[in-house]
Amino acid sequence: MLFFSFFKTLTNQTVTIELKNDIRIRGTLKSVDQYLNIKLDDVDVLDLDKYPHLSSVKNMFIRGSVVRYVVLPRSEVDVGLLEDATRREAANQAGKAR
Amino acid sequence: MSFFGFNTTLPRDRAPPGDQRGIFDAPDPFAEVARAQAAGLQADDDDVIDFEDTYDGLGDQLDEDQDEFNDDTFGGGGDTGGVGRDFDFFGKTAQVADVIGEEQIRYGLQKPQGSVIPPAAETAATLAAVEAAAAQKPKRSGYEKYEDPGYIPDLQAKSSVWSAHKKTEPSFQAPSLAKKMMSLEEVEAQMRQHPTAPPPGLSQPPVSLPQPMPDLSHFQQPLQPPLPEGFPHLPPEFVQAQLAKGIPPSQLLPPPPMVPEHFPMPGHAPNIPLHLLQNAHLPPQAMTPPQRQAMPPRAQRPYPQQQPQQQQQPQQQPQPPVIPQGPRAQANQMPMVTNPQQLMHLNEEQRIAYLMEDARRAKRNHKIFLLSKGNGLMTPQDKNFITRIQLQQLVAAAGNVADFDSEAVLSEDFYYQVYSQIRGAPRQHPHQPLGHFAQTYLLQTGNRLGGHGSRRHGNSADNHMQRMQQQVQRAVEAAKQKPKNKQLIIEGSLGKISFGNAKAPKPMLNIKRPDSSEGAKTTKKAHADLSLSDRKSILANIEGVYSALMELEDMERTMPPPPDENDPEAIQQHMEWRQKVRALNQKLWQKLKVMEPIVPNTNHPHPFIAFLSCPKGKKAIPRIFRQIDQEQRVTILTMIVVNLDTLDVVRRAQLMPGETQLSLAVREAIELFSQAVMPSLLGYVNEAPFNIIIGLLGLVIAQTHVEMVAKTRIGLGILTMLLSRAEIVKEAGQATERDWQQWVEKFNVLFDTLEPIFPDLFPHSINAGDDMYVWQFLAAVGIGASPEQQQRLVIAVKDRVMETVTYSKTLPADMASQRLGNVNLFMRAIGLDVELLG
Numbered sequence: 001m002l003f004f005s006f007f008k009t010l011t012n013q014t015v016t017i018e019l020k021n022d023i024r025i026r027g028t029l030k031s032v033d034q035y036l037n038i039k040l041d042d043v044d045v046l047d048l049d050k051y052p053h054l055s056s057v058k059n060m061f062i063r064g065s066v067v068r069y070v071v072l073p074r075s076e077v078d079v080g081l082l083e084d085a086t087r088r089e090a091a092n093q094a095g096k097a098r
Numbered sequence: 099m100s101f102f103g104f105n106t107t108l109p110r111d112r113a114p115p116g117d118q119r120g121i122f123d124a125p126d127p128f129a130e131v132a133r134a135q136a137a138g139l140q141a142d143d144d145d146v147i148d149f150e151d152t153y154d155g156l157g158d159q160l161d162e163d164q165d166e167f168n169d170d171t172f173g174g175g176g177d178t179g180g181v182g183r184d185f186d187f188f189g190k191t192a193q194v195a196d197v198i199g200e201e202q203i204r205y206g207l208q209k210p211q212g213s214v215i216p217p218a219a220e221t222a223a224t225l226a227a228v229e230a231a232a233a234q235k236p237k238r239s240g241y242e243k244y245e246d247p248g249y250i251p252d253l254q255a256k257s258s259v260w261s262a263h264k265k266t267e268p269s270f271q272a273p274s275l276a277k278k279m280m281s282l283e284e285v286e287a288q289m290r291q292h293p294t295a296p297p298p299g300l301s302q303p304p305v306s307l308p309q310p311m312p313d314l315s316h317f318q319q320p321l322q323p324p325l326p327e328g329f330p331h332l333p334p335e336f337v338q339a340q341l342a343k344g345i346p347p348s349q350l351l352p353p354p355p356m357v358p359e360h361f362p363m364p365g366h367a368p369n370i371p372l373h374l375l376q377n378a379h380l381p382p383q384a385m386t387p388p389q390r391q392a393m394p395p396r397a398q399r400p401y402p403q404q405q406p407q408q409q410q411q412p413q414q415q416p417q418p419p420v421i422p423q424g425p426r427a428q429a430n431q432m433p434m435v436t437n438p439q440q441l442m443h444l445n446e447e448q449r450i451a452y453l454m455e456d457a458r459r460a461k462r463n464h465k466i467f468l469l470s471k472g473n474g475l476m477t478p479q480d481k482n483f484i485t486r487i488q489l490q491q492l493v494a495a496a497g498n499v500a501d502f503d504s505e506a507v508l509s510e511d512f513y514y515q516v517y518s519q520i521r522g523a524p525r526q527h528p529h530q531p532l533g534h535f536a537q538t539y540l541l542q543t544g545n546r547l548g549g550h551g552s553r554r555h556g557n558s559a560d561n562h563m564q565r566m567q568q569q570v571q572r573a574v575e576a577a578k579q580k581p582k583n584k585q586l587i588i589e590g591s592l593g594k595i596s597f598g599n600a601k602a603p604k605p606m607l608n609i610k611r612p613d614s615s616e617g618a619k620t621t622k623k624a625h626a627d628l629s630l631s632d633r634k635s636i637l638a639n640i641e642g643v644y645s646a647l648m649e650l651e652d653m654e655r656t657m658p659p660p661p662d663e664n665d666p667e668a669i670q671q672h673m674e675w676r677q678k679v680r681a682l683n684q685k686l687w688q689k690l691k692v693m694e695p696i697v698p699n700t701n702h703p704h705p706f707i708a709f710l711s712c713p714k715g716k717k718a719i720p721r722i723f724r725q726i727d728q729e730q731r732v733t734i735l736t737m738i739v740v741n742l743d744t745l746d747v748v749r750r751a752q753l754m755p756g757e758t759q760l761s762l763a764v765r766e767a768i769e770l771f772s773q774a775v776m777p778s779l780l781g782y783v784n785e786a787p788f789n790i791i792i793g794l795l796g797l798v799i800a801q802t803h804v805e806m807v808a809k810t811r812i813g814l815g816i817l818t819m820l821l822s823r824a825e826i827v828k829e830a831g832q833a834t835e836r837d838w839q840q841w842v843e844k845f846n847v848l849f850d851t852l853e854p855i856f857p858d859l860f861p862h863s864i865n866a867g868d869d870m871y872v873w874q875f876l877a878a879v880g881i882g883a884s885p886e887q888q889q890r891l892v893i894a895v896k897d898r899v900m901e902t903v904t905y906s907k908t909l910p911a912d913m914a915s916q917r918l919g920n921v922n923l924f925m926r927a928i929g930l931d932v933e934l935l936g
Contacts, residue, residue, distance in 0.1 A: 005514040078517055080717065085513035087644055092509055 002089040006082065007032040007070070016046070016071035017062060023051055025060070036064035636708045639691065640715050646686040647718065650725045653679050687730060690722065692737050703744045706737055711746035713767070716774045723778040731782045732790060738779070739794050742813055743802040747771045751810040768811055776815055783819050788827045788837050795820050795844045804851045808859060814875045817848075821878035828882075849879065849887055856894035869902075873920040880927035888928045899925070903932060 007029070016026040017038060024047065027040035039061050045054045507515060658671045687693070691705035702708070709715040723731060742748055750764045760768075783791070798804060798817065807813030824841055827833050833841070852859075859872045880891055902921050906914040922932050 001510045002513065005511045008511075008514045009517045078513075078520065081516055081520070082513060083714075084644070084648060085516075087641070087648060088509060088512050091645065 001034070002085055003036060004032065004034050005085065007036065007038075010072060010076055013073050013076050015040075015073065017067055018069040018071070019062070019066050020068045021066070023047075023054070025054075025062075027059070030059075033064075036067065038062040038064065038067065038070075636705075636712060637714075639689065639705065639709060640712055640718070642689040643686065643709070643715075643718055643722070646682060646689050647721055647725065650679065650682045650686060651721075653682060683725065683727075686722070686725060690734075692730075692733055696740070704737070704741055706734075707741045707744055707746075710738070710771075710775070711767075713770055716767075716770050719775045720778050723781070728782070728785075732786065735779055735782055735786075736794065736797065738775075739797050739816065740801050742798060742807050742816065745812065747812045748807055748810045751812065752806065753809075771812055772815060776812070776819075779816070780819055783823050784826075786823065788824070788833050788841070791820050791823050791827070792837065792841050792844060795824075795841070795848065799844060799847050799851070804848065805855055808852055808855065808875075811871050814859065814871055818871070818875045818878045821845075821875075821882055825878065825881050845882055846887075849883065852879075853890060853894060856891065857898060860898055870920045870923075873924045876924040877927035880924060883928075892928060892930075895924070899932075 010029050011031060013029055014026060015029045016024055017040065018024045023045065025040060025043055025045050027043040030039040030041045032038055039059070041059045043054075043057055043060055045051055045057070048055055653675070656675070658668065658675055660672070663669070690709065694705050696704055703711070710719075719734075722734075726734075738745065747764075747768045751760060751768060753760065759765075798807065798820075808817065824833075824845075828838065856876070859875070860869050861872075876891065876895060880888055883891060899921055902917055906917040909917065918932050925931050
């Protein structure tokens with residue numbers, strides 16, 4: 001749940017999402033679910049000339065499994081906290097596996 | 099009251115006091131349903147849908163008699179007699195509406211505005227309001243799905259052109275229209291407008307909120323609009339019950355012999371359209387058969403005798419001559435369908451409106467007929483059963499989440515929770531108990547199912563869903579208490595249903611870990627012990643420190659309130675807590691490895707110094723300092739001071755010949771050290787007793803290469819720290835004569851050691867910029883120095899002072915003043931000023 005928890009804090013931030021088919025989309029992250037499906041608003045497709053069919057798309061729902069990268073706004077990430085959250089997650093996982 | 103020999107054992111005696119039925123008024127089954135429903139809300143007695151027959155027994159663990167809170171939930175006391183036809187269900191419910199509203203807001207389960215008349219309108223109920231309330235009913239009939247989408251607006255447009263009702267109809271159809279036609283975008287836009295709108299409270303009941311889920315938007319909450327008091331001649335349940343079935347008013351018209359004149363005309367309601375009044379007094383037999391069949395057994399049961407005759411009518415009404423034709427065609431054939439006698443009393447516009455209604459009814463009937471083929475394939479019980487299985491799965495799944503306390507939330511959702519606390523993000527549901535959580539979820543489900551059911555069940559569906567919801571709530575309670583269950587066995591289901599949720603997915607494979615992994619761990623550990631200072635073990639050490647640190651910080655959260663002296667239990671609790679903290683503190687201390695023996699002349703730095711050489715380790719220091727006591731702090735400080743020249747930020751900060759600048763990595767490390775570690779050290783040093791300062795200075799001189807240390811920013815910083823603290827102690831007069839003597843001795847040694855390299859303390863080139871820390875150090879030295887020493891100091895750094903003053907003249911004003919300010923820091927310490935230099 002770490003990633004879910006993490007992405008939840010990024011709602012209403014502008015992120016750039018690179019899909020596995022190389023399309024890069026910048027938009028406002030509206031919501032994320034546990035599968036890391038992503039809802040984007042005010043969408044802006046980078047390299048739009050390559051994907052003209054997306055030129056009129058204003059918002060979209062992206063299935064989590066097709067996402068390759070999410071480019072985050074750095075100022076919105078609390079690295080120390082994220083590290084601790086990661087440690088907790090790891091501890092939880094270790095606890096479950098045992 | 100028992101017309102037609104009805105079963106009088108039913109809650110008939112609760113009929114409203116002012117019973118004003120006309121002679122054509124057969125008792126209305128739906129009125130009974132409505133009344134029984136209202137009553138049933140207060141007393142859970144008429145359990146028509148018998149959960150006990152099919153329920154798997156979860157509820158048996160529960161107290162079935164928990165009806166005492168029903169009043170709280172639904173309002174009103176136990177005065178069933180007082181619940182008349184004008185029972186203000188809405189108003190009563192509105193008293194708890196804020197609770198519901200809260201939940202709904204949280205999940206954005208909102209509905210379009212204006213679907214319900216606010217309670218305030220109740221007193222001012224006008225005739226139009228009566229009409230509106232009545233005419234609104236068809237909108238929630240559930241038939242909408244049968245219509246093609248354009249149908250309703252289409253009709254409306256026509257009626258606004260022709261109809262006599264044009265002044266009323268748009269007024270009541272517009273809101274419901276808006277409710278139905280809201281596109282997803284509109285709904286979302288609405289949500290965005292008030293994203294964190296507070297619970298609407300009493301004045302704005304949740305029902306009337308915009309609903310974001312379009313597929314639910316046709317459903318209305320089981321609440322009913324207030325029944326206007328101004329018009330008692332229309333028994334409200336009656337009208338509602340009939341209209342709620344989607345029966346167009348005109349369809350309810352009596353057969354030809356019924357002439358309007360024969361109706362007892364309510365004197366003070368002259369404006370009401372004739373057919374509306376007639377509807378109200380219509381015997382239920384006039385209802386169309388499919389609708390009748392679609393009634394749930396609950397509604398039918400009170401009138402068993404009636405059913406046969408009603409169901410004999412079926413095929414006649416649904417296939418009037420007009421079936422396949424649209425409203426227009428229908429309108430042209432008006433004489434065929436209508437009652438001429440009645441039409442004569444209507445003016446042209448009314449007639450047209452009436453015919454329109456008729457056409458609509460015919461069309462509807464036809465569709466219903468076409469769709470009725472599948473009717474009865476599943477009994478309501480079947481549907482209930484399936485619904486319940488689904489709901490139980492849901493509850494059982496939620497049961498795993500049942501430990502939804504803050505602990506679980508924190509462990510599962512740590513980042514989000516803490517981040518929102520830190521950044522003040524909108525608190526969504528951090529510590530919201532599961533009750534609410536599951537409730538909301540189930541409410542949503544209930545709405546959907548209810549909306550679905552209302553097509554057939556009308557009012558009774560609402561009641562049914564409420565019951566279902568209560569049942570599920572109990573089940574949720576039970577599931578909470580039950581230990582985590584990995585599978586669900588429902589009576590009647592084929593085999594076990596195992597399920598997973600997002601946190602604990604259904605295991606596909608169940609591999610048991612061999613115990614040998616334990617052995618592997620021990621060997622690994624032994625290996626780690628063998629080489630204390632390889633990078634991997636350093637990192638492992640750091641992680642160990644962090645985990646101990648996090649445990650400690652967790653303990654902080656669970657600190658019991660300060661014990662009350664008279665409460666032994668609280669004291670006990672506190673003691674236990676303190677003991678735990680102490681144990682954790684020891685664990686942390688051990689992991690820090692500060693107390694590892696210092697091995698002289700080895701290549702490996704001390705484990706704690708290695709710890710500090712990692713950025714992660716540096717970052718941990720402020721957190722560690724918060725958790726440890728003064729003694730431990732001084733130990734750490736001593737350890738750092740003793741190993742000052744092996745500290746990475748000192749060791750690697752030496753400029754090699756030919757280098758003008760340190761590498762980026764080193765500069766970053768220094769920056770981090772001075773931001774993370776130095777403030778903690780300074781914080782301690784500023785409170786440290788004088789003898790410790792003396793001791794530390796002695797250690798620097800004795801244990802480290804002072805020249806080397808002094809050439810680095812961090813080393814100089816620590817020296818500055820010690821020197822300035824000594825000066826403060828002296829100024830405050832806290833130093834004893836003997837201590838001071840000791841200090842001066844040490845200081846003199848330091849001064850003598852450093853005197854030759856004072857000019858070399860500065861970073862090489864004068865335009866490198868950041869030499870402030872050197873001036874600070876020199877100032878600290880200057881303050882503590884004797885006049886003779888001050889002179890030597892000035893001579894040593896004179897060149898640099900002059901250079902800087904000259905150089906600053908070439909700089910922009912603000913930078914120049916900054917540089918001069920640095921120099922002045924030193925100059926003032928020895929009683930001079932750059933101004934004097936011209």
